[in-house]
Every structure is written in structure tokens, then in C-alpha cells.
Amino acid sequence: QKEVEQDPGPLSVPEGAIVSLNCTYSNSAFQYFMWYRQYSRKGPELLMYTYSSGNKEDGRFTAQVDKSSKYISLFIRDSQPSDSATYLCAMSKAAGNKLTFGGGTRVLVKP
Amino acid sequence: DTAVSQTPKYLVTQMGNDKSIKCEQNLGHDTMYWYKQDSKKFLKIMFSYNNKELIINETVPNRFSPKSPDKAHLNLHINSLELGDSAVYFCASTATSLNGELFFGEGSRLTVL
Numbered sequence: 154q155k156e157v158e159q160d161p162g163p164l165s166v167p168e169g170a171i172v173s174l175n176c177t178y179s180n181s182a183f184q185y186f187m188w189y190r191q192y193s194r195k196g197p198e199l200l201m202y203t204y205s206s207g208n209k210e211d212g213r214f215t216a217q218v219d220k221s222s223k224y225i226s227l228f229i230r231d232s233q234p235s236d237s238a239t240y241l242c243a244m245s246k247a248a249g250n251k252l253t254f255g256g257g258t259r260v261l262v263k264p
Numbered sequence: 265d266t267a268v269s270q271t272p273k274y275l276v277t278q279m280g281n282d283k284s285i286k287c288e289q290n291l292g293h294d295t296m297y298w299y300k301q302d303s304k305k306f307l308k309i310m311f312s313y314n315n316k317e318l319i320i321n322e323t324v325p326n327r328f329s330p331k332s333p334d335k336a337h338l339n340l341h342i343n344s345l346e347l348g349d350s351a352v353y354f355c356a357s358t359a360t361s362l363n364g365e366l367f368f369g370e371g372s373r374l375t376v377l
Binding site for chain 1: 304354
């Protein structure tokens with residue numbers, strides 16, 4: 154079993170819908186949680202960064218961390234076709250430590 | 265002015281050959297990485313260098329040899345290529361002040377025939 158699990162999808166939604174993504178993890182030592190977006194044939198780019206439990210909002214994106222359940226989520230409101238990409242969660246035990254990635258969820262937003 | 269640039273972007277070669285991938289970053293970061301992304305999109309760390317010093321060396325065959333001539337460059341040399349080496353190899357960089365945020369290159373897609 155991998156340390157970080159993520160449904161590979163694809164997750165297909167109509168434009169304007171809310172996209173809901175999540176990851177589960179097994180190592181309670183993880184403290185820093187990130188979401189990366191990867192377009193086809195491109196490198197991942199950081200979307201959201203959170204420390205410990207709680208919520209963080211940035212525009213149409215909301216990240217949630219529930220450390221008691223070892224579960225993190227990313228919500229995308231008012232989804233656009235340009236949000237179609239693979240979304241990877243990542244986490245580390247300390248700031249600057251190596252990141253452990255989930256396998257990514259492919260999202261398709263249809264016009 | 266790409267922040268993290270890798271060359272070549274595509275590489276097709278025969279089993280048994282030796283090949284290199286180069287990476288350069290112009291962000292002034294002090295830490296650089298090599299990641300391997302397989303066909304199922306899993307990103308696995310291979311190596312990390314901080315100011316030219318190797319700090320992370322995951323369980324990677326010794327056919328893979330990284331080299332960092334300075335903190336802005338990190339190269340990856342692969343000897344005796346095998347079919348299982350086919351993947352996309354990503355270079356990434358970060359700075360201590362960034363709390364682990366990685367900046368990735370666009371990847372080098374290696375196909376071993």
C-alpha cells in the first residue's frame with residue numbers, strides 16, 4: 154500500500170460545477186500538504202499549500218486538511234475547461250523535507 | 265526565460281545505451297531534485313542536491329548517476345538503459361525559504377526500445 158492514495162479518475166464534470174478531489178495518507182508524521190496541477194506534457198505547478206489541519210482558500214480553490222482522519226481535499230468552484238489537468242497531492246514531514254506525492258487525479262471539465 | 269529548463273525534452277534510444285539529461289535553474293535556488301514519473305503518473309524522488317552536495321539518494325539502481333557542477337545545474341546520467349527506465353524525468357528546484365515548494369521543469373520523456 155502506498156503512503157499516499159489518490160483516485161486516478163478521470164473525473165468528468167460540466168463547466169461551472171464544483172470539482173472535489175481528495176487524498177488519504179497513512180503516515181501521521183506528515184505536517185505540510187500541497188496540491189499541484191499538471192497539464193499534459195508539462196511539469197507540475199503548485200496550487201495550494203497548507204500546514205497542519207484546517208482550511209485555506211485562494212480564489213476558486215479551497216484546500217482542507219483533516220489530520221485526525223488523514224484526509225486532505227481540494228475543491229474547485231465554478232470549474233472552467235482550463236481547469237482540465239491532473240491534480241497531484243503532496244505532503245512532507247517538515248518544511249523543506251522531501252515530498253511524497255499521490256498518483257494524481259485526472260480532471261476533465263466539459264464546456 | 266524559463267525558470268527550470270531541461271534538455272532534451274524527448275529521448276528515444278536502444279536498450280544498453282548510455283544517455284544524459286541536463287537541468288538548469290535560474291531562480292537562485294540552492295536545492296535541486298530529480299523525480300521520475302511513470303506511466304501511472306506517480307512522481308518518485310530519485311536524488312536531491314543542496315549546494316552541490318547529495319542529500320537524498322533514494323533506492324535507485326547505481327546505473328543512475330547524478331552530478332551537480334554548481335548549485336544552478338543538476339545532470340542525470342543513465343548507463344546501460346533498460347526498458348523499465350522509460351518514463352518522464354522531472355528536474356525541480358527549491359530554496360530553504362520556500363518551505364518545500366518545488367518548481368518543476370517541463371520534463372524529459374525517455375523511451376527505451
